[in-house]
Amino acid sequence: MSSKIPLDQIGATMHQLVPLVSTLNLEYREVSPERTVVHLPDAEQNRNHVGGPHAAVMFAAAESATGAAALATFSDLLGKATLLPVTATIEFLSIALGPLTATAKLNGNEGEIRAELAAGKRPEFEVVSEVTNAEGKVTGRVRTVWTLKPNRKA
Numbered sequence: 001m002s003s004k005i006p007l008d009q010i011g012a013t014m015h016q017l018v019p020l021v022s023t024l025n026l027e028y029r030e031v032s033p034e035r036t037v038v039h040l041p042d043a044e045q046n047r048n049h050v051g052g053p054h055a056a057v058m059f060a061a062a063e064s065a066t067g068a069a070a071l072a073t074f075s076d077l078l079g080k081a082t083l084l085p086v087t088a089t090i091e092f093l094s095i096a097l098g099p100l101t102a103t104a105k106l107n108g109n110e111g112e113i114r115a116e117l118a119a120g121k122r123p124e125f126e127v128v129s130e131v132t133n134a135e136g137k138v139t140g141r142v143r144t145v146w147t148l149k150p151n152r153k154a
Helices: 007-017 019-023 055-077 110-118
Strands: 027-031 036-040 081-092 100-107 124-132 138-150
Touching (some): 019 055, 036 055, 055 100, 055 110, 055 124
């Protein structure tokens, strides 16, 4: 059995594993199985035609938050399974301007997901990330379905 990645190391792990995280200067401000908070600073090179973060940048921050939440919850299983995204969708709820915060939460039962994997199945689970502006208004939402794909036996 693998050991869990310490929660205070998940942000650094994301920066190491996913170079785009560093390119966008994402800050992992809170990481736990209950909630992950990622800050996207406002940067001119990331803006779109209306002056806010480009849709791809907003998506990247929110999807990274969902990945960090999944990793915080299931990193101890990485010796048995590979964590992979299956699908992701984004909803644009209002124009996003300035720095943004993506807050992700597991939308499922951790115990049931673990039991499925233990039974030899490939569980899928949703992690939802709400994107808010500096005033706390929800500007977007990303729903990512993740899976724990059992590793092949050697």
